[in-house]
Amino acid sequence: MLDYLLNGLALGAIFAFIALGYTMVYGIIKLINFAHGEFFMFGAFLGFFVLRDLGVERLPLPQPLPILLSYVAALTAASLGAGALAVVTERIAYRPVRRAGRIAALITAVCVSLILQNLAIKAWGAKPQAYPQPREWIDTDDLAGAAPANLYAVKRVETTGGEVVENEVRVVEAGAALDDATRARLRAEGHERVYRQVPLDRGWTRGFVLLALLLWAPVLWFLVKRTRMGKAMRAVSEDSDAARLMGIDINRVIAWTFFLGAFVAGVGGVAYCVSYGKVEPLTGFLPGMKAFIAAVIGGIGSIPGAILGGLVLGTAESLIPYALREGLGWEAAFAWKDAIAFALLILILVFRPTGILGRAVREKV
Amino acid sequence: MIFEARGLTKRYGGLTAVSGVDMELAQGDLVGLIGPNGAGKTTCFNLITGADAPTSGTIRFKGEDVTRARDFQMARKGVARTFQNIRLWKEMDVLDNVRAVCRAGEPCGFAAAALRLPRFRRVERAVTEKATSLLQRLGLGDVLAESPGDLPYGDQRRLEIARALALDPDLLLLDEPAAGMNPTEKARLMETVRDLRREFDLTILLIDHDMKFVMGICERIYVLDHGERIAHGTPAEIRCDKKVIEAYLGSEC
Amino acid sequence: MKLGSLLVGLVLLTGCGGDKESPSAPLKVGAIFPMTGNTATYGEESWNGIQLAWDDLKAQGIHFDLKLKDEKSESQTANIQTKTLIENDGVNVILGSVASSNTLQIMLAAKEAGIPVITPASTNDTLTEQGGPLASRICFNDSFQGAVLANFALNEGWRKGVAVVDKAQVYSTGLAENIRKAFEAGGGTISFEYYSSGDTDFANTIQNVANQKPQVIFFSGYYPEGGPMIRQAGEKWKGVPLVAGDGFDSPELPKLVGDTSADIFLSSHFAADAPDPKVQEFAKRYEERFGQPPGAMAGLGYDVLLVLADAVKRCKDPRDPEELGKAIAATKYKGITGYMDLSTPDRTPRKDAVIVKVEGGLKFYRAVPAAK
Numbered sequence: 006m007l008d009y010l011l012n013g014l015a016l017g018a019i020f021a022f023i024a025l026g027y028t029m030v031y032g033i034i035k036l037i038n039f040a041h042g043e044f045f046m047f048g049a050f051l052g053f054f055v056l057r058d059l060g061v062e063r064l065p066l067p068q069p070l071p072i073l074l075s076y077v078a079a080l081t082a083a084s085l086g087a088g089a090l091a092v093v094t095e096r097i098a099y100r101p102v103r104r105a106g107r108i109a110a111l112i113t114a115v116c117v118s119l120i121l122q123n124l125a126i127k128a129w130g131a132k133p134q135a136y137p138q139p140r141e142w143i144d145t146d147d148l149a150g151a152a153p154a155n156l157y158a159v160k161r162v163e164t165t166g167g168e169v170v171e172n173e174v175r176v177v178e179a180g181a182a183l184d185d186a187t188r189a190r191l192r193a194e195g196h197e198r199v200y201r202q203v204p205l206d207r208g209w210t211r212g213f214v215l216l217a218l219l220l221w222a223p224v225l226w227f228l229v230k231r232t233r234m235g236k237a238m239r240a241v242s243e244d245s246d247a248a249r250l251m252g253i254d255i256n257r258v259i260a261w262t263f264f265l266g267a268f269v270a271g272v273g274g275v276a277y278c279v280s281y282g283k284v285e286p287l288t289g290f291l292p293g294m295k296a297f298i299a300a301v302i303g304g305i306g307s308i309p310g311a312i313l314g315g316l317v318l319g320t321a322e323s324l325i326p327y328a329l330r331e332g333l334g335w336e337a338a339f340a341w342k343d344a345i346a347f348a349l350l351i352l353i354l355v356f357r358p359t360g361i362l363g364r365a366v367r368e369k370v
Numbered sequence: 371m372i373f374e375a376r377g378l379t380k381r382y383g384g385l386t387a388v389s390g391v392d393m394e395l396a397q398g399d400l401v402g403l404i405g406p407n408g409a410g411k412t413t414c415f416n417l418i419t420g421a422d423a424p425t426s427g428t429i430r431f432k433g434e435d436v437t438r439a440r441d442f443q444m445a446r447k448g449v450a451r452t453f454q455n456i457r458l459w460k461e462m463d464v465l466d467n468v469r470a471v472c473r474a475g476e477p478c479g480f481a482a483a484a485l486r487l488p489r490f491r492r493v494e495r496a497v498t499e500k501a502t503s504l505l506q507r508l509g510l511g512d513v514l515a516e517s518p519g520d521l522p523y524g525d526q527r528r529l530e531i532a533r534a535l536a537l538d539p540d541l542l543l544l545d546e547p548a549a550g551m552n553p554t555e556k557a558r559l560m561e562t563v564r565d566l567r568r569e570f571d572l573t574i575l576l577i578d579h580d581m582k583f584v585m586g587i588c589e590r591i592y593v594l595d596h597g598e599r600i601a602h603g604t605p606a607e608i609r610c611d612k613k614v615i616e617a618y619l620g621s622e623c
Numbered sequence: 624m625k626l627g628s629l630l631v632g633l634v635l636l637t638g639c640g641g642d643k644e645s646p647s648a649p650l651k652v653g654a655i656f657p658m659t660g661n662t663a664t665y666g667e668e669s670w671n672g673i674q675l676a677w678d679d680l681k682a683q684g685i686h687f688d689l690k691l692k693d694e695k696s697e698s699q700t701a702n703i704q705t706k707t708l709i710e711n712d713g714v715n716v717i718l719g720s721v722a723s724s725n726t727l728q729i730m731l732a733a734k735e736a737g738i739p740v741i742t743p744a745s746t747n748d749t750l751t752e753q754g755g756p757l758a759s760r761i762c763f764n765d766s767f768q769g770a771v772l773a774n775f776a777l778n779e780g781w782r783k784g785v786a787v788v789d790k791a792q793v794y795s796t797g798l799a800e801n802i803r804k805a806f807e808a809g810g811g812t813i814s815f816e817y818y819s820s821g822d823t824d825f826a827n828t829i830q831n832v833a834n835q836k837p838q839v840i841f842f843s844g845y846y847p848e849g850g851p852m853i854r855q856a857g858e859k860w861k862g863v864p865l866v867a868g869d870g871f872d873s874p875e876l877p878k879l880v881g882d883t884s885a886d887i888f889l890s891s892h893f894a895a896d897a898p899d900p901k902v903q904e905f906a907k908r909y910e911e912r913f914g915q916p917p918g919a920m921a922g923l924g925y926d927v928l929l930v931l932a933d934a935v936k937r938c939k940d941p942r943d944p945e946e947l948g949k950a951i952a953a954t955k956y957k958g959i960t961g962y963m964d965l966s967t968p969d970r971t972p973r974k975d976a977v978i979v980k981v982e983g984g985l986k987f988y989r990a991v992p993a994a995k
Contacts, residue, residue, distance in 0.1 A: 012826035131659035132667070133847045135878040138854070204857055204882045232490075233497070236470035240459045247457040250419055251471045252445030252537050281823045282851035283879055287661075291821060323827055330831075339827050340790045340817035 009327045010320065015211035015280070017319020018218045022273030023296030024303065024311035025225060026091075026266025032306035033242045033262045035107060039114040040094060041270060042293020043121035048087035048271025049136075049278045049288055050129060052079035056137035076139075080275055087271030091263040094121075100256065118293075125286035133285040136278040139205040210280040217272060222312050225265070229308060238262055242306075291343075298350045304363025313361055322346055371430075372397045372573050373418075373541055378427035380413050380597075387413040389597040390427070395541065400567055400574045402584040405594035406617065411577045412454070414594070415543055418575075419451055420444035432540065450539035452530040454546045454577075458518040464529060465514040468501040472536040501536060507569075508532045508562075524555050528562075535570060542566075544576035548583045556580070560587045585609070593617075649686035650941050652931065653708035655719035655729055660696025661820065661847045664873045665721040665920050669743060671913050672924025673718070675905075680932055687928070690714065694725050701725035705732035714738065715942050718927050721920060722845070723747035723794035730754030739948040743927035744892070744920055746869065747797045751970045757948035759970035761930050761963050762892050762923055763993070765794070765868075769801020771890045771976045771991050772841060772866050777809040781839035781864065785832045787852070789844030790817040798868050799843040806841075813841070818852075820845060825852040833859045842867035842889075850879025853887065860885065872919040877981055887981035893922035893960045894977045894987035905959045916984065919960075926958035930965075961993075 023045055030038045056062060060075025098117045102109045229235035237258045240248040245255050277292060278284045295318060303314025325345050326338035353360060373395040380388040388410040395401055405411050416422040418429065420441040429437045431447060439447065459467055505511055508528045513521060518529055527547060534542060547563070548556045560583070567574055578584050584591065585605040593601040593608060595617040601608055608614055654673060656666035670691060677689060690712050694701035701720055705728070708714045717733055717740045720726045726745035730753065733740045739757040742750065746765045751758050776784060786802055789795035799815060806813045816831050829852065832840060840863055842849050849871050853860075867889040880887065895906040895916040905925065909917040917925075934950040935941040941950075954965040963972040973993040980988040 008830050009827055012824075012830065015826070016824050126659055130663070132663040132875060133661070133851075133879065135850070135854075135875070135881060138881045140882065204854070207855060207857055231494070233470065233472075236462065236466055239462055239466075240470045243459045243461050244457050246421070247453065247459070248470075249441045250421060250445055250451055251533065252442050252450075252473075253470070254442045277823075280855075282854040282881065283823070283847070285661075285847075288823075291823070326827065336815060337790060337817040339831065340819050342827075343819070 006327070009323045011211075013320035013323025014316060015214060015319070016322065017299075017316040018211075018214045019273050019277045019280075019292065019315070020296045020299040020318050021218055021312045021315025022214070022221075022276070023270050023292055024300040024315045025221075025308065026270045027297055027300040028303070028305055028308060028311040029225075029229075029238075029262050029266045031300070033238055033259060034099075034103065034110075036099065036110045036114060037297065038099075038263075038266075039111075039293070039297075040098075040117040040121055041266065042289030042291075042296070043118050043125070044087040044091050044094075044267040044289070045270040045274040045277070045293060046125060046284075046286065046289030047090050047121070047274070048083035048267070049274030049284050050125065051086040051271070052083035052275035053134070053136060053278065053284050055079040055082045060137065061139070062137045080272055083275045084268045084271035087274065088264040088268040090121075091267030092260050095260055095263040100259075122286050122290070129286065131286060133283040136282055136284050138282070139210060139279060141205050207280060210276065214273075214276045214280065217276065218312065221269060221272070222308070225269070225308055228265070234258065234261055295346055298346055300360075301350060302353050302360055304360025307360070307362045310360055310362035317361070318346060318349065321349055371395065372399075372432055373575075374430040375418070376428050376430075378414070378417055378429070379425050380410075380417060380422060381425045386597050388417065388424075388594075391594070391597075391599045393592060393599075395573050395575060397540075397573055398567065398571070400563070400587065400589050401576075402588035402591040403575060403577050403594065404579075404581070404584055404591060408596075409594040410597040411594055412545070413597075415451065415545060415577065418444075418543065419449055445537055448538065448540035449543065450534035450537040450541070451543035452527070452534055452545055452547060454549065456523075456526050456530060458526060458529060458533070460517060460519040462518075463515050464505065464510060464518055464521070465498070465501055467518055467529060468504060468533050468536045469497055471533050472497045472501050473538070504532045504535055505529075523550055527551075527559075531562075531566070535566070539570075539572065541573045541575065544574065544578075546578050547576060548578050548580055556583055563587060649688040650716070650935060651688045651690070651712065651714040652928075653705075653712065653714035653717040653719075654689060654691045655694050655701055655704050655708070655717060655725075656691065657696040657721060657725070658691070658693035662696045662722060662845055664846075664875050664918075665744070666693070666696075668873070668918050668920035669719075669721060669924035671909065672743075672917065672921040672926075673928050675909060675912070676925045676928035676932075680928065685932055685935075687932075694720055694729075696722070696725070698722075698724045698728045702728035702732050705729045706736075709733065709736045709738055715944070716741070716931065716947060718743065718931065721745060722792065723750055723797070724792050726750060727753060727793060730758045734758065737944050739944055739951055741927055741931060741951060743923035744869070745794070747793050748801070749797070756952070756970075757944060759948075759951050759954075759965050761927050761958070761960070761965070761972060763974045763976060764969070764971050765798040766801045766804075767973070767994050768868055768890055768976065769798055769803075770805040770994070771978075772868060773802050773805035773809060773811065775888065775890070775978055775991070776839045776841070776864075776866055777806065777811055779839075779864070782811045783836075783838045784811055784813040784841055785816055785835050785837040785839075786813055786841035786843055787816050787818065787828060787832060787849075789820050789848065791819040791821075792844065794870060795843040795845070795868075798870075799841075802841050802843065818844070818848060820848055822848055823851065825855050828852065829856045829859050832856075837863060839863065840865050842871060844868075845870040846873045846876040846879065850876050853883060853885060854879065854881045856885075864888065866890075869919055872979065872985065874915050874918050874985070877984055880981065888988060889979050889981070889985075890976050890991070891919040891979050891985075892974070892976065893917075893919045894979050894985065895922075897977060897987045897990070899959075902959050918985065922958075922960045926956075926960050926963070929958055930954055930956050930963060 026041050030036055056075060056079045060079060061072055094117055098113055102113050229238060237253045240253060241255045241258050249255055299314035299318040300311050302317055303310030322342040322345060326342055329335045329338040371394050375391060375393040378388055378391040403411050417424050420439050428435060505514060508531060510525060510529055518526055548559055566572060591605060591608045592599060593614050600613045600617060601611045656669045657663055658666040692704035692708055694704050708717060717729060717738060719729055721744045723745040726742045727750055730740050734755040740754060742760045744762050745760060746762055746768055748764045748766050751760060784806060786799050788799040803813050816828050818825060818828050849867060864886040869891045871889045872891040906917055909921055933956050934954055937950045938946050941947050952965050952970050954963060956963050961974040965972055975993050976991040978988040978991060979985045
């Protein structure tokens with residue numbers, strides 16, 4: 006039961022991350038930005054390239070600092086990149102139709118989503134690619150079961166001065182079994198230690214997502230509630246004409262809103278793909294849909310609502326099938342989690358159309 | 371002249387809403403803009419504030435040609451306004467309504483705010499002080515945390531004025547500031563407007579339907595009818611103007 | 624004369640379909656594969672294999688007019704592309720696809736138009752029955768594959784199994800049922816856990832499987848979900864061997880699985896490093912041209928065009944769908960994926976299978992002889 010709850014919270018935290026962007030953009034221009042999942046995907050890909058080509062996949066051995074730095078670099082690239090894509094998208098696709106009505110904007114959003122997916126397919130190929138895996142290195146003699154490619158031999162090399170000691174690292178050649186003979190040979194060559202590389206427990210990545218959510222949510226809350234830009238966002242959200250006449254540059258405010266939402270989605274994209282192991286141009290689609298549901302469940306337009314909605318949806322997707330399976334003996338319950346998510350959406354729309362934390366919109370008379 | 375409009379014209383399709391209007395305001399003026407319904411007063415306001423671009427004509431403000439300036443730019447250059455139908459942000463409290471508009475101290479980017487740099491705190495404090503003192507000046511010091519929607523009508527009007535003053539305007543446009551007020555409130559409003567003009571060095575242009583109010587407060591009056599300026603002068607001159615009486619007063623008297 | 628040929632040209636242009644063309648023009652062959660979407664590597668590999676065979680045939684002076692259509696890993700698109708190929712391009716025969724759900728749509732659409740279909744890789748039992756007499760395949764079916772997987776596990780002494788099943792695919796639900804039958808018949812006990820293709824989060828499925836403490840975990844599904852699922856399982860399935868069907872046969876699988884100490888076996892049609900010299904030669908050529916070792920879909924893609932060429936050779940008029948269909952159903956051909964005798968009631972060859980082990984890449988483990 007606890008396992009299932011944690012699984013649900015971990016997934017829900019990711020939904021919450023994406024839902025934040027949906028809710029902020031909806032809050033300000035009443036647009037359901039269906040391309041938001043693609044910003045998430047774009048961030049995930051940028052993180053993928055950083056980790057694969059500059060980061061963890063390139064590092065041969067346990068070097069905690071560079072590895073940490075490469076994750077920081079991946080998250081930075083992902084969030085800034087996704088933010089930039091969102092700003093550009095808003096400028097060239099959404100701004101021209103802003104005054105053309107909500108249906109026009111909605112159709113534009115769906116089209117932008119498809120265009121971005123297809124551009125990603127053109128650029129990076131359609132097939133799912135394995136995401137760089139967080140690993141740890143175990144200095145061990147107990148090497149049974151480790152695939153040969155994951156063994157690293159370390160040799161201590163003294164530099165000419167005789168003072169500095171460096172580790173020379175090399176991968177044990179693929180296919181070499183680590184039997185006694187190999188080990189003796191490695192030792193004879195001066196390799197003192199052999200490391201086994203093992204995947205980091207998933208608890209770490211999931212913990213990171215929850216932690217990031219806990220850190221980010223108050224920051225966003227603060228930005229929107231306390232800063233001038235945040236107040237401008239709320240002003241534009243409520244009456245953008247009045248805001249303009251009060252000296253607020255609504256284009257800039259809207260661009261910032263898109264940026265912030267996508268920035269957060271970029272972080273979510275990397276975390277999601279690290280956690281679930283692959284990235285592809287359709288990566289953003291289902292999480293994007295779920296996050297939209299989460300935003301509606303929490304009350305679209307409300308930041309705490311997006312977070313609550315994400316966590317509620319993730320938990321429901323995990324615990325409701327669990328209950329159906331344990332209680333009613335329905336074996337296939339877990340395969341129906343998407344249906345459960347959509348059913349939850351419908352129930353919310355029927356019984357509480359404004360969502361859990363949403364306020365009824367005051368009709369302008 | 372702080373403000374100068376020449377040949378201001380606005381057409382919507384075949385309809386000419388404003389046609390060749392000239393207008394001049396000197397620093398410290400308190401001028402009225404009147405006319406029957408549909409005379410083009412609100413269109414004039416929209417052109418002056420940049421909410422709409424004129425079809426032809428020029429606007430100069432503080433010596434600068436601002437004919438093509440956008441609305442938020444005009445606001446930053448020092449043209450502030452209030453609205454005929456009150457347009458406060460009802461989901462924010464009274465203080466935030468003013469703070470959202472307020473500029474004070476050094477410029478502070480979003481990044482500085484996100485990182486909560488000391489500069490952000492300083493600016494935040496300056497903005498809050500300025501907003502609070504403005505609200506106190508307009509007698510709203512006790513309702514800072516309330517929702518504007520819960521305030522009495524007169525207070526909402528004054529909050530709109532406070533919000534407009536937060537822009538540090540040189541030119542303040544008041545769109546029917548006395549609408550819906552009783553004679554006592556109107557009298558008080560007249561006082562307030564005169565005082566504010568002196569305190570904040572304002573030039574004021576106002577629209578109102580209440581002739582008595584306009585005549586009582588304004589030093590000069592422009593009269594529009596069917597988009598054209600039909601008269602201009604002191605209240606006494608306007609009262610005797612034949613065209614005005616025909617077009618506007620005549621129908622009422 | 625000039626006017627005459629112009630007229631002939633006009634007749635050809637206005638004639639619908641290809642059946643009015645001169646007999647010397649190459650036969651029009653449609654190919655439908657998933658070139659994008661979830662299972663894009665299947666399409667890529669199949670098409671690579673077909674291209675190699677196409678070149679080989681050209682060298683022998685045998686020409687086909689091949690047209691490739693992308694079914695985007697969607698069964699609905701497979702159906703539309705079939706109709707497009709038949710109605711617009713006037714193809715005489717169709718090759719495709721990989722996922723059984725999508726092949727079924729191709730076969731149903733082609734059946735309506737009376738055009739023969741050969742699927743290189745779809746294994747669902749009932750496909751050729753539903754597709755009618757003009758539908759055939761060159762791979763084994765899932766009742767055989769299910770037995771191969773079940774017996775492999777039983778022979779290793781693993782008697783308590785959990786099967787992880789993609790409930791959204793015809794292939795996987797059918798294969799799972801076949802595994803169950805054979806595993807229970809051999810004295811094993813088995814239960815099912817479900818997911819859906821397109822899922823990415825398998826935490827709960829993994830937990831459900833782990834709770835049952837199985838001796839073996841079967842997979843009935845495709846690698847784009849299977850790979851990440853094994854990776855996500857990490858230590859939770861430590862020490863439990865994993866046995867999968869041919870839906871896991873992709874060069875991408877080892878990459879998606881990532882670092883693992885798990886023993887992963889899968890049944891397949893072909894292994895690039897199998898001892899057969901013909902296979903070795905094919906694998907070498909394939910790797911030289913496409914930069915990676917061929918998976919099963921590549922081998923089957925290669926064979927399917929050669930099987931078609933063999934059948935065309937035996938036809939007086941290969942443009943007659945009935946005749947071509949009969950010729951295909953009479954095929955007895957030895958390809959790189961094994962000996963294919965299609966003259967069975969279900970136009971499905973009784974072929975050998977191979978067990979492949981995942982060790983860095985896909986490694987030949989052992990051959991399993993064909994059913995009698």
